[in-house]
Amino acid sequence: MNSIILKGRAKINLTLDVVGKRENGYHDLEMIMQTVNLYDTIYIRKTKVPGVRLKSNYSWLPTNEKNIAYRAAELFFEETGIHGGVAIEITKRIPVAAGLAGGSTDAAATLVGLNRIYETNYSKEKLMEMGLKLGADVPFCIARGTMLAEGIGEVLTPLEPMPSTYVVLVKPPFSASTATVYKSLDINNIKKHPDTQKVIQALKDHDVKEIAKNMANVLEEVTISMHPEIDQIKQGFIKCGAMGTMMSGSGTTVFGLFENEEVAKKASRYFKSQHNIREVYVTTTYSAYHSNAKAHRGQRKVLKRRGVKG
Numbered sequence: 001m002n003s004i005i006l007k008g009r010a011k012i013n014l015t016l017d018v019v020g021k022r023e024n025g026y027h028d029l030e031m032i033m034q035t036v037n038l039y040d041t042i043y044i045r046k047t048k049v050p051g052v053r054l055k056s057n058y059s060w061l062p063t064n065e066k067n068i069a070y071r072a073a074e075l076f077f078e079e080t081g082i083h084g085g086v087a088i089e090i091t092k093r094i095p096v097a098a099g100l101a102g103g104s105t106d107a108a109a110t111l112v113g114l115n116r117i118y119e120t121n122y123s124k125e126k127l128m129e130m131g132l133k134l135g136a137d138v139p140f141c142i143a144r145g146t147m148l149a150e151g152i153g154e155v156l157t158p159l160e161p162m163p164s165t166y167v168v169l170v171k172p173p174f175s176a177s178t179a180t181v182y183k184s185l186d187i188n189n190i191k192k193h194p195d196t197q198k199v200i201q202a203l204k205d206h207d208v209k210e211i212a213k214n215m216a217n218v219l220e221e222v223t224i225s226m227h228p229e230i231d232q233i234k235q236g237f238i239k240c241g242a243m244g245t246m247m248s249g250s251g252t253t254v255f256g257l258f259e260n261e262e263v264a265k266k267a268s269r270y271f272k273s274q275h276n277i278r279e280v281y282v283t284t285t286y287s288a289y290h291s292n293a294k295a296h297r298g299q300r301k302v303l304k305r306r307g308v309k310g
């Protein structure tokens with residue numbers, strides 16, 4: 001096989017809690033992550049000339065080691081000792097610097113794709129360990145589905161898959177630096193922590209309304225204080241009949257969960273026309289379990305036993 005085309009899907013958080021701070025400044029997290037079906041396309045082709053070449057449909061996106069997919073390819077060649085060459089073409093659809101793990105998912109797809117075209121046969125767990133060297137969200141982007149993420153986000157436990165649900169993503173025309181948001185969080189004065197166990201139970205009960213009702217993200221109050229528009233978008237979602245609404249990651253994307261496709265599409269039109277926001281997407285939750293039930297069952301055991309540690 002000389003080339004492969006992969007989908008790098010985005011993620012949302014159903015919960016995000018900060019449960020501690022390490023001496024090195026890193027935060028200990030507890031969050032429920034969910035893959036959604038909005039994706040970047042990553043085309044990967046073996047080249048005779050060694051080294052990494054990368055291009056994308058966005059002229060302003062870096063094409064050198066500043067691009068995390070480029071670094072993923074370099075890491076792959078370094079770890080495998082293969083003196084190989086690759087051309088990567090990324091078609092981005094996932095909003096950039098938005099709390100949707102857009103870069104991490106491109107890196108994840110690059111590792112998975114290189115493993116296939118170079119026939120290195122590394123296990124998913126080995127690729128996840130490799131991915132962790134690139135970023136805390138990369139292992140999740142390789143595993144995908146519905147997971148509890150602890151540590152800095154890399155200790156993953158698969159949860160009962162989220163039932164298929166419509167998701168409307170609204171990315172306002174401004175971004176928030178993840179580092180600044182975490183630095184601004186006063187962990188001793190958090191107003192509202194999520195009840196993570198309650199959401200895990202709601203997942204077990206396949207109760208989407210209960211999941212939606214209990215979603216919470218401790219970073220929201222920080223990002224909202226910088227960008228009050230985020231709260232206005234949340235209010236908009238409630239007005240449009242969302243079962244629940246929350247900011248994803250450190251923002252600035254806000255999403256709403258909907259039972260019904262028509263209502264979701266109506267909400268999308270509302271944000272485009274009334275809030276004048278260009279980056280609005282209607283998508284659905286993705287379940288690794290449904291698409292590959294047998295493989296996922298095996299994976300659940302491995303992950304539960306070993307976790308994925310740095």
Ligand code: ATP
Pocket residue numbers: 061062066067068069090095096097098099100101102103104106107137178249250251
């Ligand atoms: P996370 O949710 O993991 O914090 P994010 O969705 O907030 O991620 P990204 O879309 O990954 O953020 O982008 C963060 C930064 O990384 C941007 O400033 C962007 O220039 C840079 N970047 C590097 N490579 C990529 C890539 N392949 N796709 C998107 N952004 C990239």
